[in-house]
Amino acid sequence: MSQGNDVTYADLSFGKSPPKKPLQEEPNEGELAYENVWGPGAKEVEEEREEEEEEEEEEAPGRGKAAKGWKGWTKRTALVAVATGLFLLATTVGLGVRYWQVSGQLHRASQSHAAHSAALAQRSSAQEEILDRTKGQLQQTKEELSSTREALRKSQEVAKKTQQQLQGLEEELRVANRSLEDLKQENDEKEALLRQQVGSCPSGWKLFRWKCFWISTEAKDWWRSQGDCQKKRSQLAILKKPWDTREFWDEVIVKNSLQNSEYWVGLIRTRLQQKHAYVFLWADGSHYEGTEPLNKNYSPDYVKIRHGNLAQDWWHEYRYICEMAASSIALPEPNRHNMQY
Structure with a gap:
């Protein structure tokens, strides 16, 4: 149309x-x-x-030229506007792409930072737990150290008191030793006086305290040894108080350089007929009251002295020791049957 x-x-x-x-x-x-x-x-x-x-x-020549110039300028302006729009569009698209890329990078960086922060928070929490446990252990160690120091202080106080008590006991021991030396000296003086009063021992006999002892050179069993002593108007040695077996051994056996180490003495395990019980009796019929570890409930029955101690033995043959009083008066012969009660 x-x-x-x-x-x-x-x-x-x-x-x-x-x-x-x-x-x-x-x-x-x-x-x-x-x-x-x-x-x-x-x-x-x-x-x-x-x-x-x-x-x-x-x-209208002037008007035509003006209209034609205006039309050309309009076309150029439109082309410039289109080009500018295309440029702005391309720039906008490029900026949008760049923004998307930068946004992606920022998002990834944010995720990485969040993960790193979470790992740091977890590690920090673990370190805090370890620090709390360490503090608890340190506190416990301090308490134990304090208790140990207190116990050490008390131990030092007890040790100091013990040292003081020990020093007191040592002083008492020195006083007792001095008293013992005084008693020994007094006893030696009394023994010397007793020797003057009772006389000396026969030839071959050894004086100890106020008794004379004879040591055999041949070995016999216990009963034969006792019989031989009786023939000498003596009896097997009786080592009861106030004599100590160790002191007798040192003074009579060791000082006389006797090599034999075992000797029969006058002690035997026997049964009481009235009580049906076994006891140890000396050769003079008195009961044994010493502290040597002798067993009265089991054999063997015979007693010897060995290295300064009393010991039980069987029907073996040993040397023997006889004793008698240090005087000119003879002892009555002991009867072996009188030892049975």
């Missing part, structure tokens, strides 16, 4: 056919675009419009 109206208008206004364009002129971009949009008919209408414009330019 618009195309037909334009053609009719051309006929009424000008009444002549439009002039042909020179062949050497090429259509510009606007003409090509217009032709592409409106088709072949649109081209004729465009030509008629140009002729009208030329006629109008002839009538």
Whole structure:
């Protein structure tokens, strides 16, 4: 419709056919675009419009030139605007892509930072727990050390008191030793006086305290040894208080350089007929009251002295020791049967 109206208008206004364009002129971009949009008919209408414009330019030369300049400036402005828009669009797209990339990097960095912060928080929590346990152990160690110091202080006090007590006991021991030396000296004096009163021992006999002892050179069993002593008007040695077996051994056996180490003495395990019990009796019929570890409930029955100690033995043969009082008065012969009660 618009195309037909334009053609009719051309006929009424000008009444002549439009002039042909020179062949050497090429259509510009606007003409090509217009032709592409409106088709072949649109081209004729465009030509008629140009002729009208030329006629109008002839009538008003100044006005035509101004309109043509304004049209060119408008096209350039449009092209610049399109180019600017495309540039801005490309810039916006580039900035959007860059923003997306930077946002992704920031997001990944934020996740990494959060993971690192969580790991640091967990490690810090573990270190705090370890520190708390260490503090607890340190406190416990301090308490134990304090208790140990207190116990050590008390031990030192006890040790100091013990040392003082020990020093007191040592002083008492020195006093006792001095008293013992005094008693021994007094006893020696009394023994010397007793020797003057009771006389001396027969030849071959050894004086100890106020008794005379004879040591055999041959070995016999206990009963034969006792019989031989009786023949000498004596008896097997009786080592009861106030004599100590160790003192007798040192004074009589060791000092006389006797090599034998075992001797029969006058002590025997026998049974009491009335009580049906076994006891140890000395050769004079008195009961044994010493502290030597002798067993009265089991055999053997005979007692010997060995290295200064009393010991039980069987029917073996040993040397023997006889004793008698240090006087000229003979002892009555002991009867072996009198030892049975």
